[in-house]
Amino acid sequence: MSATADEGLMTGSLICAHCGQSVPPGTFCGFCGAHLHEEKGRRRLGHFAASPSEHVLRTALISTLFPHLMRRHAHVFRETFAGGALLVLVLAALRLYTPALLLAAALLPVLYLLYVHEAEVWERRPLSALLATFGVGLLLGVGYSLGFGQLITPSFAGTEQGPLLSGILLPVVAQLAMVVGPSTLLWRKDLDEALDGLSVGVMSAFGFVFASVVAGYWHNLTAPLVGQAAVSSDQILNILRVAIIGAVVSASTTGLVTVTLWLRRHGRGRGLQKSILLQPAAMVFVALLAQVGLGLGSYFLSSLLAVVALWALGAAALLMALRVVTHLALLEEGAAHVIAPSSPCSECHMVVPSMHFCPHCGAARSAAPKRFRPDLEVVR
Amino acid sequence: MTVATYPVTAPVVGPALKPRLRHHHFLLAVALLLAVLVVGLTAGAVLSRPTPTACHFSCGPDVGRQYLSPTAYVSSAFGYRVQYDARAFTKSNASSSGVQLSTRDGSGVLIISSAAGSDTQSLLQLSINKINSNVIQDVQAVGQLPGAEIGEVQGVGWVYTGTFVPPNGGQSLPVTVIDVAASHAGVTIGALAIGPQDLSSVANLPFGLANAQELDQPLTETLWAARP
Numbered sequence: 051m052s053a054t055a056d057e058g059l060m061t062g063s064l065i066c067a068h069c070g071q072s073v074p075p076g077t078f079c080g081f082c083g084a085h086l087h088e089e090k091g092r093r094r095l096g097h098f099a100a101s102p103s104e105h106v107l108r109t110a111l112i113s114t115l116f117p118h119l120m121r122r123h124a125h126v127f128r129e130t131f132a133g134g135a136l137l138v139l140v141l142a143a144l145r146l147y148t149p150a151l152l153l154a155a156a157l158l159p160v161l162y163l164l165y166v167h168e169a170e171v172w173e174r175r176p177l178s179a180l181l182a183t184f185g186v187g188l189l190l191g192v193g194y195s196l197g198f199g200q201l202i203t204p205s206f207a208g209t210e211q212g213p214l215l216s217g218i219l220l221p222v223v224a225q226l227a228m229v230v231g232p233s234t235l236l237w238r239k240d241l242d243e244a245l246d247g248l249s250v251g252v253m254s255a256f257g258f259v260f261a262s263v264v265a266g267y268w269h270n271l272t273a274p275l276v277g278q279a280a281v282s283s284d285q286i287l288n289i290l291r292v293a294i295i296g297a298v299v300s301a302s303t304t305g306l307v308t309v310t311l312w313l314r315r316h317g318r319g320r321g322l323q324k325s326i327l328l329q330p331a332a333m334v335f336v337a338l339l340a341q342v343g344l345g346l347g348s349y350f351l352s353s354l355l356a357v358v359a360l361w362a363l364g365a366a367a368l369l370m371a372l373r374v375v376t377h378l379a380l381l382e383e384g385a386a387h388v389i390a391p392s393s394p395c396s397e398c399h400m401v402v403p404s405m406h407f408c409p410h411c412g413a414a415r416s417a418a419p420k421r422f423r424p425d426l427e428v429v430r
Numbered sequence: 431m432t433v434a435t436y437p438v439t440a441p442v443v444g445p446a447l448k449p450r451l452r453h454h455h456f457l458l459a460v461a462l463l464l465a466v467l468v469v470g471l472t473a474g475a476v477l478s479r480p481t482p483t484a485c486h487f488s489c490g491p492d493v494g495r496q497y498l499s500p501t502a503y504v505s506s507a508f509g510y511r512v513q514y515d516a517r518a519f520t521k522s523n524a525s526s527s528g529v530q531l532s533t534r535d536g537s538g539v540l541i542i543s544s545a546a547g548s549d550t551q552s553l554l555q556l557s558i559n560k561i562n563s564n565v566i567q568d569v570q571a572v573g574q575l576p577g578a579e580i581g582e583v584q585g586v587g588w589v590y591t592g593t594f595v596p597p598n599g600g601q602s603l604p605v606t607v608i609d610v611a612a613s614h615a616g617v618t619i620g621a622l623a624i625g626p627q628d629l630s631s632v633a634n635l636p637f638g639l640a641n642a643q644e645l646d647q648p649l650t651e652t653l654w655a656a657r658p
Contacts, residue, residue, distance in 0.1 A: 268475065
């Protein structure tokens with residue numbers, strides 16, 4: 051590192067041992083995001099790129115699915131989600147099955163809509179992006195639920211058509227349907243970052259799951275508003291599984307696919323992170339495998355508790371997988387060395403040179419709300 | 431390789447970046463959006479609730495179907511015989527002591543089991559425990575089944591309601607579960623009938639088992655090894 055005094059300001063730089071670039075002094079490399087003082091800092095698993103105060107290998111709903119949120123604001127989303135889930139239980143305790151199920155189904159989509167607004171995730175033409183993701187997801191979700199409701203013949207041992215259709219084909223069709231909407235945005239130039247891929251995938255999955263739950267459970271929803279008996283623990287478990295855990299599973303699998311698709315399609319990779327986890331084909335395989343695994347598990351397991359436990363474990367594992375892929379994608383992203391005048395980091399609020407990563411806390415600038423990002427100048 | 435120098439300032443904490451929505455505005459927006467969605471859809475569901483068809487004196491129970499292609503399951507362990515119409519049922523999971531008959535349209539199932547002895551209560555419990563709680567959820571007892579009978583032998587029975595939740599999506603629907611057991615000459619036969627609940631027609635009352643007659647037919651036609 052070299053530094054010289056200059057009218058009260060110092061200038062300095064050091065060479066990052068991981069990418070070989072000359073970067074400002076700090077804890078993290080502003081170019082590749084690696085930890086400058088750790089030998090194995092290239093992947094810096096102790097500092098999630100979108101939220102460096104958190105470890106990558108943990109199950110965290112909000113910082114994984116809502117990565118543009120500033121840390122100071124993320125807790126509001128977290129607490130609102132927890133409050134909403136609690137309200138579902140309260141409604142169930144009041145024998146209000148229909149509102150409980152609807153609230154559970156709407157909770158995550160509504161939070162995501164507000165997240166997209168809050169962080170200005172789709173800064174230009176947000177309405178068309180919303181229609182292509184949430185709108186298409188809604189339509190396909192209703193079609194899936196009602197269409198396949200007619201095609202399959204449910205039986206008390208599963209379905210008349212057996213596990214091939216119910217456990218394999220239907221989950222595959224559902225997963226592919228959730229990617230239809232986002233794929234129409236793949237060529238939009240203003241949505242070219244990996245996190246744009248994540249947001250359109252998650253939004254589409256939330257729309258699909260919301261619509262398929264409402265359409266699929268419409269028969270139950272038309273029951274008398276206040277039930278004669280208390281909503282049973284079975285029903286509560288089922289509400290949590292289909293409306294909340296199911297939404298997290300689908301958002302994670304769809305996000306895995308769209309993050310890698312976006313990274314590949316827009317050519318923003320820098321070749322810094324060589325990992326099969328960034329290959330779209332591999333993530334399509336993982337997504338389909340997860341959906342089929344959970345589908346077959348639901349078909350063959352005869353205990354509801356075991357099914358809910360399986361889905362909860364699956365959701366946690368998929369959320370962590372999505373977090374790892376998002377982290378690697380953020381470290382990989384950025385086709386050129388960019389720098390701009392110093393500006394406050396949205397994560398740690400320190401005034402630092404504007405680069406791909408904050409040299410102080412390591413937060414990826416592309417994970418900051420878009421309105422707080424300085425225009426980066428390309429330095430070649 | 432890019433070689434550059436950067437201005438290094440003493441650590442300065444910048445102003446806190448303000449969120450677009452203040453906390454109370456955010457909470458208000460969440461509450462409003464959820465309220466609109468939940469209340470709107472709940473109102474839609476309440477308004478579209480089906481109303482039962484009043485029958486008055488004009489519609490009695492349908493006449494039971496005649497067997498056009500009779501066939502039978504015979505228990506090799508206990509010798510009893512369950513006759514059923516092969517055009518109406520498909521047979522599966524047959525063993526020496528029991529069999530499962532499913533209606534052709536998949537909407538009803540009759541699971542017959544048997545055991546040595548005369549403990550009808552145990553067989554009743556065993557049958558209800560076999561229900562797949564992943565598919566049939568929220569099973570709740572409604573009451574005792576009057577006139578429970580298998581092959582002209584009086585037995586005991588319970589009626590339950592539950593919700594059928596198709597695996598991997600599809601519409602869930604309320605079901606009626608009837609659990610019956612009867613004992614004769616050292617053999618106990620149990621039967622568990624599950625079918626969609628339909629309270630809109632008096633033909634299905636009092637318990638609303640939509641295909642009750644169809645599912646009852648094999649039980650009525652059951653022949654015990656030692657004739658009662």
